[in-house]
Amino acid sequence: MFDGAGLVELAQRVTKPAHLVAHERDGALGLSERPVPGAVGTVPTLYPEWLGDQSFTEAHDVRFPYVAGEMAHGITGVELVEAMARAEMLAFFGTAGLGLERLDRELERLRPRLAGRRNWGVNLIHHPDDAAMEDAVAARLLRAGVPKISLSAFLDITPAVVRCAASGLRTDATGRIIRKTALFAKVSRPETAELFMSPPPPGLVRRLVDTGEITEEEGRLVSRIPVADDITVEADSGGHTDGRPLVSILPTVLSLARRKSPGVRVGAAGGLGDPAAVSAAFALGAAYVLTGSVNQMSREAAVSDEAKTMLAQAGVADVAMAPAGDMFELGAKVQVLRRGTMFAGRAARLYQLYLEHPSLESLPAETRDSLEREVLGVGLDEVWQRTEEYWAQRCPSEITRAQADPRHRMALVFRWYLGNSVTWAVDGTPGRRSDYQLWCGPAAGAFNAWTTGSFLAEPDGRTITQIARNLLQGAAVLTRVHQLRALGVRLPSDAFDFRPRPLV
16 A cells, blocks of 8 residues: 555554655655565554653553643542543543542542542642641552552652651562552653652651651651652643753763663653644654643543633633742742633733732722722632631641731632632533633633534533543554654654544
């Protein structure tokens, strides 16, 4: 077969070998589905399961090198995590923004559904201004026997991280160290990656041993291994992002891992919204891929149908940077959906007012009035009352600090809007659509463009497992097609277009 639809079909049939044959007239290479006399070579079968590092699938009891990453406020929720586990993949429940009582309830729902399985996990996010909350979440995950923990937004190793790394460590009959809890570390900088590729700081380990938070034996063993065995390199993405291009940051961290800790696996995240991006990540050397933005559009995602509709209309340029609610005073930003919502502009206005004024009381009357009408939707005094009630339950020291520092009080009031904008999107709150905060990177637009006209363009078809399986199958097809092209086979452009299809 030297041209036409038959050539495309043979090129994309990755579960069968492709035999290369030379045209008798001009020597141009074509394909045959069977060995023929004069064949010049064979490209073997390729399965999506083989795309990454096979030690990843073995270590985590999964069939595919694919992870559905955590999304805050439980958007990556119980149903999504369970569906991925049953499909022999891996997903992390998103804990950020949830109170401890809600977390306890969700863990109680997760555990019986996934009894006997180890291919699921929960997120532990860094709390730079609330170490007690970070410790409390870590303690709950360990007590619940969560088999895998994804660490995100950490810039340094904290006591909670070391507890997760050390808890339950033991050695087998050969002296090999066995982890009870597998740790993934999501990073976007080489210097942060190196921290997780190394053993934890000795002084921190000693302190935890002395306080009885880990045993002497656990402290000894954790000092001999990297903090995490899996490092997820997050490039430009939805939510918190450094905006690094994957083609630059991933090879850098892979090189660091080879020199620093060869046993650590390095995966790729950020911008993975179509098969071409997933294939490219594996071609760069990723042991596994982790998706985020596209998962919000899945049927199982715990976010409102209205929010999913908005995300389904996004293009690759329909995103913007906005102040981050959890790190507002530090000036950190998150990437969010811009189309259909005014959140990014309104959040930026709040941050500008924070920079320009020392307190709420210093705001001009006209500014205060427009802020209440156009952004908050309620009076500043009422917002402060609600804010005070929230922090009185969550962390009373914040109220004490706000009473002594008017600027911090202003920040807490503005953070009320940033925090609630997520809840409004998750719940589909009537009248608040223009304020929805939806974490979203260009991957969502790429996904929408790729799925146009296919069964994945329809909301009911967008199950989390069909999204994952099609991205992986498409990546396998493109990997095969690029192999054939590199060998000299002249392929039509249609060969590079994998269309989504129901997969089992």
